[in-house]
Amino acid sequence: GLTEIETNLANIAGQAGGSGGLGEAAAGLGQLNDQLGQVTQGLQQTGNIQQTVGALTQISGGLTEIEQGLQGAAGQTGELGAGLGQLAEGLASANEGLAEIEGGLTEASDMMQSMSDSESVRATGLFIPEGTLDEEGFEQVFDRYTFADETGVMMEVILAEDPYSPEAIDTVAEIKDTVNRSIAATPLEEADVAFGGIASINSDLQDVSSNDFTNTVIIMLVSLFIVLAILFRSLIMPLYMIGSLLLTYYTSIAIAELIFVNGLGFDGISWAVPFFGFVMLVALGVDYSIFLLDRFREESFNGISVREAMYTSMAKMGTVIITAAIILAGTFGAMMPSGVLSLVQIATIVVTGLLLYGLVVLPLLIPAISVSFDRGVWWPFGNRKRDHK
Numbered sequence: 001g002l003t004e005i006e007t008n009l010a011n012i013a014g015q016a017g018g019s020g021g022l023g024e025a026a027a028g029l030g031q032l033n034d035q036l037g038q039v040t041q042g043l044q045q046t047g048n049i050q051q052t053v054g055a056l057t058q059i060s061g062g063l064t065e066i067e068q069g070l071q072g073a074a075g076q077t078g079e080l081g082a083g084l085g086q087l088a089e090g091l092a093s094a095n096e097g098l099a100e101i102e103g104g105l106t107e108a109s110d111m112m113q114s115m116s117d118s119e120s121v122r123a124t125g126l127f128i129p130e131g132t133l134d135e136e137g138f139e140q141v142f143d144r145y146t147f148a149d150e151t152g153v154m155m156e157v158i159l160a161e162d163p164y165s166p167e168a169i170d171t172v173a174e175i176k177d178t179v180n181r182s183i184a185a186t187p188l189e190e191a192d193v194a195f196g197g198i199a200s201i202n203s204d205l206q207d208v209s210s211n212d213f214t215n216t217v218i219i220m221l222v223s224l225f226i227v228l229a230i231l232f233r234s235l236i237m238p239l240y241m242i243g244s245l246l247l248t249y250y251t252s253i254a255i256a257e258l259i260f261v262n263g264l265g266f267d268g269i270s271w272a273v274p275f276f277g278f279v280m281l282v283a284l285g286v287d288y289s290i291f292l293l294d295r296f297r298e299e300s301f302n303g304i305s306v307r308e309a310m311y312t313s314m315a316k317m318g319t320v321i322i323t324a325a326i327i328l329a330g331t332f333g334a335m336m337p338s339g340v341l342s343l344v345q346i347a348t349i350v351v352t353g354l355l356l357y358g359l360v361v362l363p364l365l366i367p368a369i370s371v372s373f374d375r376g377v378w379w380p381f382g383n384r385k386r387d388h389k
Helices: 002-015 019-046 049-074 078-117 119-124 136-145 166-183 198-232 236-263 273-300 306-333 341-378 384-388
Strands: none
Touching: 019 049, 049 078, 166 198, 198 236, 198 273, 236 273, 236 341, 273 306, 273 341, 306 341
């Protein structure tokens, strides 16, 4: 706009023969316009608001002088007075625009200074202008989202996923991690943070069940290893016995997931199923292993080879163990018609595991491993009764 005014003013000065200092006014307006361009460029490059405000004040003063000169010249030039008057009005509008810009920049500068002086910005990265929270519109917000005499705040998060779905549990875990990272090294670092809602409860249940399951597995396996090592006087036999039980358990879990997730379309296995399935399957499976391997240990005392001792043990105990496994599997199968999903899934894991262990692992895998180790199966203690003979 100032460029257009400058051009028109130069044309009028040429028509009037440069009377009334119009040419000087046009030249001065051009200089001010150049200065305004430099100020704009400097603001974009440096962001120095205070320096920009000072420069705009000087430019505004120069525009005011030119405007007053044009208004005086308008009364002296007769027919050209109307055009000069319009130019003077244009300069007045431009001057008002610069004043608004100057005021806005000053307000922004004050706001930035307040943010710079604010302790909350340095501590949390959040800035609330002074007096904002005292407005009437925030009263309902305080009533809804604060508690404990406004010393606590509640934040609501509405998930896009089904709150009962595994995806919602994963989202809650991400939210918890984000909150912990966000409050670190801030005044809220020592604050008590709690999470609620269906998805959060399910996430807590998953964490508890996972931790309890891990602790249970460690305690049971370590205890089994110690007891079996003392019973069989060997460190090798407990290892492949426990390994066979773990192989059976994870195979049963995989089969249950194929049935209920891939086959029947459920979201997953219930959170309590792995825990109880492991306890039951390992407790029952280790009993059958002890029946067989303890008889194997007794037979080996007679001075026969490991292969012969295992063959005799299987002939005398195999039928009993397999029959017991089938009967117990049928007993747990009675849980199937209950209609309770977790009980049905537990029954599926236990029945599958018992049949797999009683018909495949114990009759085939355990004897094969034992025979492969030969006399090393008694490492490091050895078969003391045979050695004594």
